[in-house]
Amino acid sequence: MEPELKRKLLLRKFSSIEYMEECQSYLRKALDVLDEALAYFEQHYSQDDWKNWHPSEWPTTWRDRAQNNLENLYVSLKQGIQQYQSGDPDRLRGTCNGLTALSKDMDGMGEKWWSYVPSEYEEKFIKNRREAVQRASNIRRTIGGYWKTPESVLKETVTGPVDEQDLLRFLDPGEQP
Numbered sequence: 001m002e003p004e005l006k007r008k009l010l011l012r013k014f015s016s017i018e019y020m021e022e023c024q025s026y027l028r029k030a031l032d033v034l035d036e037a038l039a040y041f042e043q044h045y046s047q048d049d050w051k052n053w054h055p056s057e058w059p060t061t062w063r064d065r066a067q068n069n070l071e072n073l074y075v076s077l078k079q080g081i082q083q084y085q086s087g088d089p090d091r092l093r094g095t096c097n098g099l100t101a102l103s104k105d106m107d108g109m110g111e112k113w114w115s116y117v118p119s120e121y122e123e124k125f126i127k128n129r130r131e132a133v134q135r136a137s138n139i140r141r142t143i144g145g146y147w148k149t150p151e152s153v154l155k156e157t158v159t160g161p162v163d164e165q166d167l168l169r170f171l172d173p174g175e176q177p
Contacts, residue, residue: 001177
């Protein structure tokens with residue numbers, strides 16, 4: 001695919017409601033698996049097992065901080081998409097920025113409790129959160145005009161993998177590939 005057409009189609013995709021809803025869906029999946037992992041931990045371990053850990057390692061820290069922050073971002077993302085559809089991109093742009101910056105807030109949180117739950121919980125959480133963050137980053141750069149150069153959107157190291165066949169869905173009627 002010619003780079004100029006690919007760039008145009010990527011920008012259409014990253015500013016589409018469908019792509020924004022994908023971001024929202026991945027965030028919901030991350031939240032759901034985090035809730036399942038915390039519930040598993042709470043069912044199998046008592047406070048006697050973990051209260052002597054450093055407070056940053058406590059599962060309640062994840063419930064109080066990470067889960068709460070992600071839930072607030074989810075609600076804000078949902079509202080941001082609605083406002084974007086009405087012509088106001090500000091909330092969506094801000095929420096996407098918050099989602100991409102959330103990992104910095106989580107840096108101080110320990111992960112010891114994850115080693116007490118089946119590994120698939122953490123794997124699914126990381127995968128879904130990563131997918132949501134990647135989409136949020138692409139959305140923020142696109143609707144905010146934050147791409148460093150016009151060619152930046154073509155770098156899969158920045159945008160994530162691109163399926164060129166799928167991009168053809170974003171051709172306008174009568175437009176040729």
